[in-house]
Amino acid sequence: MSYYEQIMPPVRDQRLKIGDSFAGNAREMIECAKSGCMLRHNRLFWQTGACQMSLSLMMASTVERSVIVMHGPIGCGAQLHALSVQGNKGKSKRGKAPVPPVWLSTNLQESDVIGGGEIKLHRTIEYADREFRPEIIFVVSTCAPNIIGDDVEEIVRKAQESSAAHVVSLHCPGFKSRVVASAYDAFYHGLLRHLPLTPEPWRDFIPNTAGGQRDIGQVEYELVRSRTINLWNATSIGPGDEEELIRLLGALGLKVRVFAEYSSADELRQVSQAALNVSMCNVHDDYMLSFLEEKFDIPYIIVGMPIGFSDTRQWLKSIAARFGQEEDAERLADHEEERARKAIGPFLPKIQGKRVLLCGGVVRVGTEAIFLKELGMDVLTLRAFHYESGAEAIYERVSENFPNTRIAVSNQSFEFCNQIKRLKPDLVISHNGTQGVLAKLGVPSVQLFDVDRSFFAYNGLFSLLQRIVFAFKNTSYQKRLSAHVKFPYRESWYDRDAFHYIKD
């Protein structure tokens, strides 16, 4: 049975070769993953882990005119308060009404864990439909109902019979996967199983009398469709990056629509009406894009992130090649590069030779490290939060560029602090949420992604370098703060190797 026919989405631990604990060079990492030994690596000590449900929620909370029903203890939805601010900002920057997400919880108690939470869930879905009249109700199934065996899919099926909204189940028990990236698949699995992804007659088009699709404008419609691209976004990709890529693809005469975050049910019905699906990250969309190829025969492209000169050129060329426009893409890249190189010229002497450590998403850190090396920065190491086979092509290039550099797969804070203390980088480019720790360690930092700023293509590389230069300008805040902050680790921890606790 195909994954898409299953009620529960597969976690990446089953579907791909992944890992969350590794230290060694890039070649060793690739070989370890290929041989299947990556997931056997573990730690004798773990500080904390992340829950895959959190990323599914991040995506669902951006979908327009939706309501989220959290099926679980009330605490599982706590992050929605923070997501509300982030989502509102994302909506208003994309020209949409900044309406905060509505969410309800079945608030499972001890007695529900014994007696089951199905009745509560059914009532909550009915209430959400009646009270808020949403277009979509996301039912997020957390750890507790998956442990006690609630039949969430059956409740969703029954509730759908009496609901005006589309009821979409998102199965994402946090305990089931060691990597949070499983959350992307869980979100897409819900969309592809429960939402209509084709245009509806009379709602989206006028059917012709012979029962065909369109009476008027058929030729024009097909022409537009043959030049339309679906671009698949992610929470970490801001509107500035989307705009930059739409600008570049528009220069090639292509029409671009962005999915699935910040989309509505009406927009999602158009997903099947495109000539090509394009991902902006190797580890984000393959599950959905393979489905769209299988179901609607739409080819897809996943060729890394358009960060830096060579990756942006490659990304544009790969897309253009599908439309027979590779030469146009080369000319566009030549023109844009010339302008961008002039613009970043004054920054280069200020960053060259500086020692940098990169930490965060596996694709971004690898791609950005190669680009910063090209510009003359001294990349000390990379630290990816997880590794999976989708990132292999990038790590082949990391291996060529940094054959002897020890890199790590780690999302553990104690290991991070140890690395910073021992390696003493001039700058850390790091995942959001780590900037406070880095300031306390006395190190200037730049966010690896920030939805308020640009990172992709030519605007992005200029913006990134500008921020790196700015970070070096005045480091007194970090110096003063670090003089007054004590970390909870013994001094002896810093004498040990950062990855002392990783064991096979």
Ligand code: SF4
């Ligand atoms: S790990 Fe489970 S219990 Fe914890 S927040 Fe995630 S879904 Fe809820």
